Amino acid sequence: MSDQLTLHNTLTGREEIFVPLRAGECSFYTCGPTVYDFTHIGNFRSFLAADLLRRWLESPLCARTAPDRKPEAHAFGQGGYRVRHVMNITDVGHMTDDSAADGAGEDKMEAARKRLAEAKKAGTLPPGVDVDPSDPLGVADYYRAAFVEDARTLSLKVVLDADRDPALLPRATDHIRHMLALILELIERHHAYVDPAGVVYFDTQSFPDYGRLSGNTLEKIRSGAGGRVAATVQASKKHPADFMLWKHDPTHLMRWDPMRVFADAGDAERAELCRKHALKEGYPGWHIECSAMARAILDHDEIDLHSGGEDNIFPHHECEIAQSRCATGKQHFARYWFHPRFLMVNAEKMSKSKGTFFTVRDLLGKGFSPAAIRLELIKTHYRSNANFTEQGLKDSMRMVARWRAFRAKAESIASNDASDPQVEERFARALNDDLNISGALGIINAWINDTPSPTRADGAILDRFDGVLGVLACADEGAPAQSSDGPSDAEIDALLRQRAEARKAKNFAESDRIRDQLAAMNIVITDGPNGATWSRKAAL
């Protein structure tokens, strides 16, 4: 428990008090999805953890908790940090098999193209979708649009914000020039070199801190090289850990000519540098985009927060740090590194063959609400392996229903007196403790139990909690239309009228028959003093 926000920082392996570089502001970069396929719930758990952190930073409750920071908190307006949060979309065609780190294996975009082409031929593309599988950018856009739709369903704020400011959701392919500029800078500063085949490598030995994030050392990496990287490739590197920044490849699916990139932008100076260093047509390595975009869009050499799945720690984020710090000369790239752990499904690693790579649309199709999906994916501490199950999803649905009922009841008592003035502070202390979400949920539920007659002020408190959790805010109508095979509202209402007649006549056999009939269609009816109401139940 802490009066101030503490976060576990992967860089130091410790929990640290969060102090941003610029008072009241926070720059935050999240490694976003690759768009070669649908984004699954494991990806979303990681993005939602970042979203929760971002919402907490922005919450008035966050800054309000520390007594010694109250005057400063007022300077933030309503409290909370002004967060600039960027999440990238990786749409450059990288290799399925980077073991030859520089170009063996099938291109992932190529694989996606084939998959889509087959789906189109088989007529299994969703209705209304028109995608040209021969166009890699079109394929990327198709999956990007699907991602944005799912992210919106789950109220991922960075995606919602991108409606207003598209720069917050940058595509890698829109920033090739920034990547090349960074690569040139690294070459000029002797942190990168070009091999005879035109591959640009980062020189890891030029950066003594390489390995600090992951606890690796160059020695360990060298000894652990274990034959996974082809000997011919290794031969052209100065050190096995050196990684690719740019690959010359005139046959690649997505490729750019560095000189033309700068010439088209009117940057003759850099075009000349490309000639000088023999940068030729090809594509960027898979670490450089984040370094380039974070710097270009967040507009600072050092940022506050950087998040990504735990698998990104090495090598991806290690390499980002190396590139960025060598280019900027700063002590840090990001000051705090935030790494949510993997999501398991049914106590096992998610697996394609077991069919456990669920997407958000899969779950919506089963009748689960966006609010329940969001709650289920955020309710386990971000540094634990969460276990995703349908049972858990049902549990979450029940919790959402209780909150909704509380919220509805709170409308009826017009009082400005909160039933428990301390509850917000308890909630804040839990979240300040490295985002202790389970503790925070426990506090909300206990408070709801202890508050049988909530006032309007209590409703406002729940709204403030939900501003952080983003659960009730997930509008159910944000979901794609429910499967169309259910009965229409009019049909249901007609059956309910019949049942009301039967009950009036004490014909309970007929009344129960109608209730069973509706239940079979996943319609749950609730009898109350003012007649019956109904709701659609998740089909499990």
Added chain:
RNA sequence: GGCCGAGUACCCAAGUGGACCAAGGGAACGGAUUGCAAAUCCGUCAUUCGCGGGUUCGAAUCCCGCCUCGGCCUCCA
């Protein structure tokens, strides 16, 4: 093999040295309510924290060993 993280009730999960003979949610069970249900409300539900040692007046919490699960060690959120 190296480096990390985790193991708390039927399930999910908080708690990291005394206020814990362990929050909260779900399930289950008993009761109220209901024509019967659903929903709601009331109550019950871990003398115990993966296993074995140790430190301490005191341990789920610290130390040692073991077992199991997960991540990384150039695809992966």
